[in-house]
Amino acid sequence: MSPDIILVDTTLRDGSHAVAHQFTLDVVKSVVRSLERSRVRYIEVGHGDGLGGSSIQYGFSKEREELYLQEARAALDKTQLAVLLLPGIGTYDELMRARELGVTMLRVATHATEADISEQYIRLAKDHGMQVVGFLMMAHMLEPGKLAEQALLMADYGADVVYVTDSAGALLPEGVKRRVGALRTRLSIPVGFHAHNNLGLSIGNSVAAVDAGATYIDGTLGGLGAGAGNAPIEVLAAVLDKMGLETGVDLYSIMDAAEWVASAGLARPVTIGRSNLTIGYAGVYSSFLLHAERAASRFGVDIRDILVELGRMRVVGGQEDMIVDVAYNLSKGRESEV
């Protein structure tokens, strides 16, 4: 029976932010096996910022990208392997290498207003027989009608699914419904939703997305992810089941998998706390959390002042270098100009 909702697990990609990209290969193997056992259909693996993300700007991964993908592929059977690519960070060569290693799904992520830079990558991946998902990040920054226009571009390039991606965990349920609804109205392909929990709304927003017609929903084991984390996939499985929707995921197995991640001590507990709450409130990219904490301590300023200033400047995903710039200028009592 084909599921009503497809749950995509990104513990080993978005969750990588929570451990500063320090997953060991053993963890990758254990997580992948437990997700396979839980009958999750797609799992995303790699650096938090996707292919080519291992860098000074975003932090270096513990292991090389290829090793993570090889380890994951070896532990998989029916579950499909996905990677994320942000145009401007990852390259063709890295994508083709990932494909050779057994990756079958590409998720191309751009800032909500910049869908046209995904064209090269969507076409390349489609030409090579991959399934392609378009990811419109920081979706809270764009009104629903315009977001749908950007989604339409990705669909025209050949994307099979387009996501409303709440990278800042800043959307409220009504905002999710309007955005997913706008995409559903304009697109003939499935629509997805990717939540962050900075305002404590990851499950509520995912439910709102499903109500508005989203059929692909992202989650991670125990909610491990950037900022206050993602929607906990085991909770999604239970909630969707109670809504009478089939996900194909085995509930007890995925609960066990989440329990293992929680007990393995991979990251400090992913909680909301004042920093993540500020991220959601100010509408800042969730991945900034650990970078902003380091800058706050290095330059002796309040992390919330850094985050609010970044929000005011409308800094987008990937601009981690602005954190140091803002922190430095705050420490000197100067304003950073846009």
Added chain:
Amino acid sequence: MAKTPVVILGSGNIGTDLWCKIRRHAKLTTALMVGIDTASEGLRRASEAGCPTTAQGIDYFAERCPDLADILLDATSAAAHRYHAQVARELDKRIIDLTPAAMGPFVVPSINLTAHIDAPDINMVTCGGQATVPIVAAVSRVAKVQYAEIVSTIASRSAGPGTRQNIDEFTRATAHALESIGGAGRGKAIIILNPADPPLIMRNTIYLDVGEAAENEITAAVRQAVSAVQQYVPGYRLRVPPLLYDGRVTVMIEVTGAGDFLPTYAGNLDIMTCAAVRVAEELAAHPWQGALT
């Protein structure tokens, strides 16, 4: 002395900004601006100012008026450049390539202005490369740069379709230039488009892993490189002093444009066009011997 004529290929953001700069240049003049779209704002603007234009592409120049100029400036796209380079070769013209096609040798004026003066196809790397490689090369002279990573953030509105369709070429060409002329052991480039309104000024962050290094020497080298670039890009400046921390140098550069075609936030246009004009001046001063001699 008569001005040296050049042909501008491309009538988008970069081509039109080039035209603006050459228009007030003492030694260069635009003999023809070549586009492919009759509705192009750039062609209209140049034409209204009395500059000859065509919307029929490089073939118009090759077939109708190849004697107009011996120097071509290509501000189209990496894919279009492959054809333009071939036509230029057949006509025995020199071409300065502002696309990230990277077919010819890289030139960054403050580093190697005259090194490839006889090359038929000179590549200007990318805006990010022009903004960051001078810093890498400067630090390489006083320390061993094991790894150079740069992040260029530009305003969405300053990135035309050519730039948007060439993101992959951009990252690869820039990374390559960090190594080949910046002197880094390994290079990596990241580009980010930011749609904020009002648009942000082009900014570049350069991270260099140098291990052991003398902070005062690095600071002096960086400051010297900044003034060298300022000679041809007036809006180029340090945002914060070089930060040395744990064997890693961080340099932040902001590039404000001259406000020619796009407003001053589009320093990414200016740094490319200023650098290309600087190279064109040099080519004009060195008469072409032809590729076959």
